[in-house]
Amino acid sequence: MDFRQLPLARANRLINHGPVVLVSSCHHGRSNVMTAAWAMPASHTPPMVAVAVGPSRYTHELIMDSREFVVNIPGIALLDAVWCCGTNKGRGMDKFAHCGLTPVAGKRVAAPLVKECIGAIECRLADHPSAGDHSILIGEVLAVWVRPDLFDERLLVEKEDARTLHHLGGRDFFPSGAVIRKPE
């Protein structure tokens, strides 16, 4: 499925509702992808996002070295891949291949997009403050991609392919579902 670019200011609309994401990274030809539930938008102007990653993670090393990463948004059809990327270590493994995901080239960073995802946010690392046992990786948004049939000012979570995964804990997730619109 091909992606279309969105304005940078729309990055927040891909993760505003709290989905699990896949963080991809690449440094000197070594790439990785990990599952993260701890992610959020962080700024409108400039557009920024934040994701919490443990300093011992291979992804953390690749991002600190390359100063770049991509936040990919998987749909519910990728539950197995999300679990796979969250429970395997990337060091010494091609986690894309192992978990059945396809890396495709982005536009602004070397880290790959995940082809099977709903959308992706290319980021340059802007800061990495510590918070207890995690680093908060703050990314300035450089490019935003989405499947054009699944987005119209917001993610169209009414469509099966646009339903995102939300992690309650352990093995339990729920999918985004029927939209409630606050009346005028």
Place this chain on the structure above:
Amino acid sequence: MDFRQLPLARANRLINHGPVVLVSSCHHGRSNVMTAAWAMPASHTPPMVAVAVGPSRYTHELIMDSREFVVNIPGIALLDAVWCCGTNKGRGMDKFAHCGLTPVAGKRVAAPLVKECIGAIECRLADHPSAGDHSILIGEVLAVWVRPDLFDERLLVEKEDARTLHHLGGRDFFPSGAVIRKPE
């Protein structure tokens, strides 16, 4: 509805799935409550959470002065109050009264809990790094509260009263719903 205390390590299970939260604050008797969609857990040990708040917000001022805040988790029945707290400014207004919410005393901080919510996380401000036009307020978890009928190792979002709100953008939200369990 009365809250029960949870172990501090369970704080992340109240917001791991990306719900909208209500951030309450208090300094020298002045209190406020604001809606925030940009919140996430940030650390297991010690337990910490992060919420992005604009520096011009009254809530930002109260938290910087008091070094404390509470992250409250509203259910879908509070949609009107969530909207009210997100679209009104707290300076010079009793936003609790205006939005139909009841402040109740917590245990560790002066900032009130929101009585009508599913749960609440009392926090001490640990750090406040900037990210573009927001501050990321990192809170060390001091106490965790939940409605006992709505939590068993995780939020029981199968129950109507435990369904949380997830903000897609504009006036559009969706409620947490049917759980998907990743098979063993």
